[in-house]
Amino acid sequence: MLPLLRSQTVQNSFYLMILLFSSFTQASTPGDKRTILTSGDKVYPIYYQLGQSAVLYLGLKPETVICGNKNYFNIEKLKEGLTIQPLANISTNLTVLSQDRRYLFYLTPSKNGQIDTFIDVKWIPEAEQRPIARSGLITKESIRELGQKLNVGVLEIQLKKMVSLSITKRSIVEFTIKNNSTGVVKTSGIELMVTKANRPVEHQVYAFDSDIIKGHGMIQGRVIVTGVDLGGASLLFSYQGKSTKFLLRGGKY
Numbered sequence: 001m002l003p004l005l006r007s008q009t010v011q012n013s014f015y016l017m018i019l020l021f022s023s024f025t026q027a028s029t030p031g032d033k034r035t036i037l038t039s040g041d042k043v044y045p046i047y048y049q050l051g052q053s054a055v056l057y058l059g060l061k062p063e064t065v066i067c068g069n070k071n072y073f074n075i076e077k078l079k080e081g082l083t084i085q086p087l088a089n090i091s092t093n094l095t096v097l098s099q100d101r102r103y104l105f106y107l108t109p110s111k112n113g114q115i116d117t118f119i120d121v122k123w124i125p126e127a128e129q130r131p132i133a134r135s136g137l138i139t140k141e142s143i144r145e146l147g148q149k150l151n152v153g154v155l156e157i158q159l160k161k162m163v164s165l166s167i168t169k170r171s172i173v174e175f176t177i178k179n180n181s182t183g184v185v186k187t188s189g190i191e192l193m194v195t196k197a198n199r200p201v202e203h204q205v206y207a208f209d210s211d212i213i214k215g216h217g218m219i220q221g222r223v224i225v226t227g228v229d230l231g232g233a234s235l236l237f238s239y240q241g242k243s244t245k246f247l248l249r250g251g252k253y
Contacts (some may be wrong), residue, residue: 033118033188037207039125040102046094046119047110048086055118056105057081060098068092073107081121114211122205124224142166144249146173152237152244154181155190155213159246162230171230173248174222179213186212187219191238194225194248201228 036044048054058081065082067073069092074085082096089109096103101123146159156178163172173194179185187208194201206223213219223235235246 033120034116034211035120035122035205035207037122037124037205038103039123040104043093043104043106045106045108046084047108047114047116048084049110049115050086050089052086052115052117054084054116055081056084056096057118057120058096058098058103059121059123060101062096062098064095064097066093066095066097067107068094122207124205146249148246150237150244150246151180153239153242154179155185155237155239156180157237157244157246159235162248168226170224170226171228172222172224173230173235174220176218176220177208177213178218179215182215184212184214185239187221189239192221192223193236194223194228194230194233195236196228196230196233201225201233203227 038044046054046056055078061079062077062082065075065077067075069090072086072088072090072092074087075094076083084094084107086107086109091106091108094105094107096105103121142164144162144164146162149156149158151157158176158178160174160176163174164170165172177187177190187210190208192206194204203226204223206221208219208221210219230248233248235248237244237246
């Protein structure tokens with residue numbers, strides 16, 4: 001499929017995302033941003049390297065920070081997260097508590113070249129993060145089969161389902177991404193955005209179930225939108241300067 005040119009609105013939105021995170025870059029060296037979706041029940045690894053700091057962006061001010069080996073890490077609270085500076089090659093647990101939320105991490109030295117310098121942590125309640133697996137919380141009428149498939153560069157993207165949760169006014173679009181090349185694709189290089197009337201909608205987050213896609217491998221992903229009727233909306237995928245767009249067959253909650 002021929003690449004679609006990004007609209008100026010989408011470009012501006014990506015620039016705004018960069019500006020949003022720029023206030024934290026003084027504490028880290030350039031690197032790929034990684035996004036984590038958490039509901040507080042899973043421990044996520046953070047890969048570090050001596051001489052480099054990592055920024056953990058939570059979107060809220062940490063109240064309590066518990067580090068298993070605090071003598072080997074310099075941890076400072078920020079307005080909406082914290083910075084982590086390793087002082088030795090030690091693995092340990094890290095727990096952050098704030099606003100009745102619990103974030104669980106495991107600090108460990110990088111062994112395969114993956115180094116975290118900026119981690120964007122999104123809080124999504126477990127019942128909404130994986131609604132398909134908890135069928136008792138939703139009705140058949142709230143699930144729409146999509147089945148659309150398009151390519152963007154070496155990636156093959158297939159939309160699977162859209163789930164609408166009337167209580168929380170959230171829509172979750174589930175999809176798969178297949179890597180048709182022999183090389184490894186980093187998901188940090190994939191951008192996606194829900195737009196309506198050619199403008200990005202508010203209150204949207206997305207995440208993948210892996211940081212990489214192996215050659216000829218496949219991963220799952222999801223995008224979650226809050227408080228927006230997705231009727232007539234589009235889902236834009238971009239990778240390595242190429243873009244493709246899905247028209248979402250959305251509707252009211």
